[in-house]
Amino acid sequence: MKQWLARRIRFLKSSAEHHGDLRRVSVELLRPDEGTYVGWSESPSSDVDLLRAGAEAAAEAVVNAAGTVDAQVRVEDIERVKVFGRDVVVTLVSATYKGQTFSLFGVCEVRDDDATAGALAVLSATNRVLELS
Amino acid sequence: MRPTVQHRPGERVRFYGVQRIPVAGDKCRVRVRLDHLSDGSCYVGVAEGPSGLNHELRLAAAATLDALRQLVKAMDLPVRFDLAEVAVFEAFGKRGVMVSIKAAYQNEARSLLGFAPVEEEAARSVAIAVLSATNRFFAVA
Numbered sequence: 001m002k003q004w005l006a007r008r009i010r011f012l013k014s015s016a017e018h019h020g021d022l023r024r025v026s027v028e029l030l031r032p033d034e035g036t037y038v039g040w041s042e043s044p045s046s047d048v049d050l051l052r053a054g055a056e057a058a059a060e061a062v063v064n065a066a067g068t069v070d071a072q073v074r075v076e077d078i079e080r081v082k083v084f085g086r087d088v089v090v091t092l093v094s095a096t097y098k099g100q101t102f103s104l105f106g107v108c109e110v111r112d113d114d115a116t117a118g119a120l121a122v123l124s125a126t127n128r129v130l131e132l133s
Numbered sequence: 134m135r136p137t138v139q140h141r142p143g144e145r146v147r148f149y150g151v152q153r154i155p156v157a158g159d160k161c162r163v164r165v166r167l168d169h170l171s172d173g174s175c176y177v178g179v180a181e182g183p184s185g186l187n188h189e190l191r192l193a194a195a196a197t198l199d200a201l202r203q204l205v206k207a208m209d210l211p212v213r214f215d216l217a218e219v220a221v222f223e224a225f226g227k228r229g230v231m232v233s234i235k236a237a238y239q240n241e242a243r244s245l246l247g248f249a250p251v252e253e254e255a256a257r258s259v260a261i262a263v264l265s266a267t268n269r270f271f272a273v274a
Contacts, residue, residue: 077225079224079225081222081223081224081231082222083220083222083231084217084218084220084231084233088231088246090224090225090229090248092225105229105248105249105250105265106248107231107246107247107248107265108246109244109246127268
């Protein structure tokens with residue numbers, strides 16, 4: 001695979017599974033030479049919002065990958081918009097790192113499934129503040 | 134120009150300010166200054182074109198990219214940026230600006246998206262959106 005730019009963290013995959021009345025979405029991230037980090041999100045199957053579920057699972061995975069006890073990432077809002085004739089996810093994330101809290105926006109074009117788009121939007125928001133990309 | 138003051142982890146390039154200058158013939162010139170924190174250098178990008186909100190938003194994006202191109206050249210980074218589109222839209226009940234940039238790096242092309250909420254100074258929001266789109270190259274703010 002051709003290298004674009006080196007990343008300290010890389011999105012591997014998202015998956016969604018039913019567990020009874022719940023739908024569990026997981027997001028897996030890779031830090032080269034360090035291993036994989038997984039985050040989960042659960043919501044009632046009848047009320048599942050895969051964009052948000054993917055984003056929340058990614059937020060948990062990012063915190064795990066950050067490898068520090070004082071990192072927190074929370075998905076404040078997430079929305080699908082139509083811009084430039086494309087489906088784009090915009091998310092507002094609050095991230096706490098090294099004692100400071102930032103409000104961050106992330107974007108991602110919806111190319112695959114909604115959970116993946118939500119997850120990539122969170123990574124887009126957090127990549128600089130958490131120094132992960 | 135109005136300076137920004139907040140420094141964030143990982144930040145190497147900081148937006149300093151944007152300036153709009155009316156030019157004869159119902160045109161305007163937009164200047165955007167970026168500061169390179171690593172060595173204290175600054176880069177001023179300029180774009181000129183017709184007046185009017187939509188034109189000026191695009192000029193702000195073009196001026197930001199002009200500054201980034203100077204920075205890229207100084208860093209000897211083999212990347213090329215071209216402005217594709219600028220659009221204002223609603224997100225989270227507020228206005229936001231989205232920019233689409235075509236980036237070419239090591240013979241591979243990518244489309245980069247950047248977003249920023251529209252604040253009092255829309256041109257500033259556009260500049261921030263451009264930096265958001267390109268932040269993997271510069272860790273910009």
